[in-house]
Amino acid sequence: MTDGLARHVLVIGAQCRAMGSLTRLEQAARELHGVLTDPALGGCRARAGEYPSLLSNKEFKPADVRKAVEAAVQQAKADSAVLVVALLGHGFTPPQQTELYFMVSDSTTESVSSAVNVRQLLTEAADEAGVDGVIALVDTCHASGAAPDAGQIAGGIRAGRTRLSVLTAAAADEPARDMRLTFALVEVLAEGLAGAGSEVFVDRTLTRELRERVSGQAVGRMEYDNDPFALESLWLARNSRYRGERAADEVVGPLGRRELQQAVEMWRVQRHLPERLTRTALTELHEFVCNGQAEDETSADWRIRVGDVAGALVECAQTGELLSSVFATALTSDLLRAAGRLAGFPPEAEGSVLLRDLLEYAALCAQPVDGARWQGLARFVAAVEYQIDFEVKDPQTREWARQHGVITEYNDALAEFSQSRRRQEVRLVVSLASAWTDWPEEVDAWLLYGQSALPARERFICESADRIGVGRAIKAALDWARSRLPVPELLMHVDVAAPAHLLAQWQPEEEKVGRYLLGAHHVVVARWSGRLDPSEDNAEINDAARKTFDAMASCRRVSVEWVDPAVLGDQAGLEQALMAGQYAAAVGLDHHPQDLHEILGLFLPYTPIILWPRADARPANGEVQTVVQQNWHQLPNAFADAYRDRWKGTHAGCSVCLGDIRAVWHDEAWLNFCRPFENRIVVAPEEEL
Structure with a gap:
């Protein structure tokens, strides 16, 4: 993957009077555009102007759709870029045919001229010399009718030397409902895709995941690749889970890295964290903040914040080792999730490495402003122990609480959980x-x-x-x-x-x-x-x-x-x-x-x-x-x-x-x-x- 190459996007959400209003269309178009233009995910450039990269909630004529796509194609051609096109709304296939027609404001199923031939639209976009490939996302009824056949592409100006991937929401004889494909795709791209490598493609791995999330519709895809001189692979988005999978054994999770990076950048000019944060690196940073001197210090106030975050992350790693040792036979993913909910943590606290990420949330986000230093961690440790439901609380966790000065908070949490359970019974x-x-x-x-x-x-x-x-x-x-x-x-x-x-x-x-x-x-x-x-x-x-x-x-x-x-x-x-x-x-x-x-x-x-x-x-x-x-x-x-x-x-x-x-x-x-x-x-x- 080459980060410097341009990528362009066009998301069109079109309502049709004859087919009834799609209540979630505008939200779907907005969220999809957001994830595709996110620099860390889709990496596409947002555009303004007469034909911006997001078109929804307006009166469209067939010519408006064709002109918007043509403008996006020309922009991609000028930059030798990949173009991602998303068509969201209503669609139909004429009797005895499988070609999909994208419906706009005044379209009817009785007139193909009132709608847009999607197969032709995509074939022409992929056949434009200079475009580095086209990815199409079609969330309409009968969506698989959008996929051009290889013969149409091979017979074009580029003699088939192009690339096209099409992701479709439903089979050619099947309805699509409630923008399910779009919302599922947004979730997958935001969460990341297990086993997909560093990028997400319109391939078997993606469609398998989408089919598990989208019920009642046959999610499908079409892939065509006959360009041996492409500048880069035809990826849809960067895989946000890839780094988490690769670094599952790292001491610091995404939340801890983000908090520490922000503090370091505010403390010292143009300083960045190393790619891999080991226990040794954290300890050295914490000791330097406490004892060293920095000539390029921007704000002395942020020195304290860096020390607090680094110290909290070291403590999270040590507490994680303690829990893994004491409760080695009892810790499961379901138990840790239940402990997080018992402690009052939101689902966002559950990262790819549960124990590490929940501990970081406890130390960095669940810490009362006027509470004891390790009160958030004490509450989570108590929640884990309470979920395991030992008749006699383990002396090692109680000793941990005593050494950290939070024995009262630890006991209070256990008493609160016990009272809450009793009252719910x-x-x-x-x-x-x-x-x-x-x-x-x-x-x-x-x-x-x-x-x-x-x-x-x-x-x-x-x-x-x-x-x-x-x-x-x-x-x-x-x-x-x-x-x-x-x-x-x-x-x-x-x-x-x-x-x-x-x-x-x-x-x-x-x-x-x-x-x-x-x-x-x-x-x-x-x-x-x-x-x-x-x-x-x-x-x-x-x-x-x-x-x-x-x-x-x-x-x-x-x-x-x-x-x-x-x-x-x-x-x-x-x-x-x-x-x-x-x-x-x-x-x-x-x-x-x-x-x-x-x-x-x-x-x-x-x-x-x-x-x-x-x-x-x-x-x-x-x-x-x-x-x-x-x-x-x-x-x-x-x-x-x-x-x-x-x-x-x-x-x-x-x-x-x-x-x-x-x-x-x-x-x-x-x-x-x-x-x-x-x-x-x-x-x-x-x-x-």
């Missing part, structure tokens, strides 16, 4: 399962406390079959639950299970129970009562949900599949996709449908988590997704504080915040509670004769 479940059409006449309640296999159960009659009657019955259930709890146990968690028609219209945490709203002093989680109905094939759907949570636990990215009105409008196709297991993870609605109760009834048996905005929320494109992504690692419990803030008007000026989002959440704790309702039959094996 105390739960009141209130079921409105008998409400078949409207409000129920009675509610069932279970109190989960301690390790009891059989929770206490009681039934409460509603004074009236309406919301007021249900609220009073819940109040009675709360009083009953408190009367059974020993002092000083507190009831903080309440699960409310209801049918889809009530979940669509009712916010149980806003129900007045006594002097307060239910959610004022309780963490209320909405559940679907269908999982308590033995006739719902619950063993099957709950086992599917358990598999989903197992897969989500080891995934760093937010596992929400967002659904727009176009998907909901095709109910037959949606039902088929659900039966095929397509929406196996969490599902998010990017809008509030009019027929929400029917949508919930359709999704709830298949997906363990579903989210949607309130009816009075007015989110702009992508805002709901952004809010969920930012708060994902704290859900569902974070909804409780968000709803309380909403009542107080704390976020009155926000267009959308977490308090504007509703959710039905079936986590592993709920699935365990549902097991007695699964109607499983256990048969002893027959004795062999």
Whole structure:
């Protein structure tokens, strides 16, 4: 790879009136353009002017697309550069043909002249003398119809001496939905691609990864290479994971290197860190900062910061060795991720080398400003030990905490984790399962406390079959639950299970129970009562949900599949996709449908988590997704504080915040509670004769 060679890009996101608006199109085009023009990833040059490198959210005619591509081709020709072209939107293939036509504002499927022939467009771009190769990304329906055949290219002006790679979102007879290919590609390029080397190509490795992330569509590719004099390989992006794989055994991770590099550059003029940071190099830097003198010192204040960061990184390496030694038989990737979440770290703290990167986050990002020097590390060490759940805490970690002056913080963290677990084990479940059409006449309640296999159960009659009657019955259930709890146990968690028609219209945490709203002093989680109905094939759907949570636990990215009105409008196709297991993870609605109760009834048996905005929320494109992504690692419990803030008007000026989002959440704790309702039959094996 030669860093000095120019690369150009053109991303076009086009809406079509006849086909309906694509709600995530502009976001997809913007994020793809961002990753392709990132100097560390796509390395393409952003352009302004009449035909900029990003064109979206405007009225396009076929001529506009062709002129924009021609301008990009001429720029690539002038620089002998690779050109990356992305076409996002709607597409169609005429009857009895496989050629893809890219649709613009006034395009219709009855007129090929109203759209753009993508196969011809790409063939002409690759055939332009001076262009060092073309990479095309096509995220439309019937996208594989965009790939030119070798005969067309060989018959051109360059007699085939050119290069072209085409990545397509769907087969020629298949729809593409919700810009799935684009968002998956952005994720892959941002995260890096395992086993791909220093660059990512449109090849088998990339398509295999995309096919794992994009369900319900046949992601495909076409590669043509007949230019023996190309200036460099036809790479799509630099592989951000390559350096991490190559340097997995380095003492310092990406976060530590970034923090240390910034501090060193602010401290001394034009000083950079070595490519490889060993323990010896860190120790020498730390000693020099503490004892040496630098003639080219820019700011003495930054000397302290360099010493702090270098010392923290040395301590992270030593603490990592201690944990690896003490818990050698217990440390796993899942345990470390769980410890990070218990300590309150976001998913971004989980790097390619889990223990190293989580320790760096603890020391550099989770350190309170006014706390003890190693308080962040002490909290993570306690979280690791608590996850392992030793009956007797290991004396070596306790001695580590004592030597570092954080024994109190270490013990506080262990006590906090223990109290949090104990309080989460105390739960009141209130079921409105008998409400078949409207409000129920009675509610069932279970109190989960301690390790009891059989929770206490009681039934409460509603004074009236309406919301007021249900609220009073819940109040009675709360009083009953408190009367059974020993002092000083507190009831903080309440699960409310209801049918889809009530979940669509009712916010149980806003129900007045006594002097307060239910959610004022309780963490209320909405559940679907269908999982308590033995006739719902619950063993099957709950086992599917358990598999989903197992897969989500080891995934760093937010596992929400967002659904727009176009998907909901095709109910037959949606039902088929659900039966095929397509929406196996969490599902998010990017809008509030009019027929929400029917949508919930359709999704709830298949997906363990579903989210949607309130009816009075007015989110702009992508805002709901952004809010969920930012708060994902704290859900569902974070909804409780968000709803309380909403009542107080704390976020009155926000267009959308977490308090504007509703959710039905079936986590592993709920699935365990549902097991007695699964109607499983256990048969002893027959004795062999």
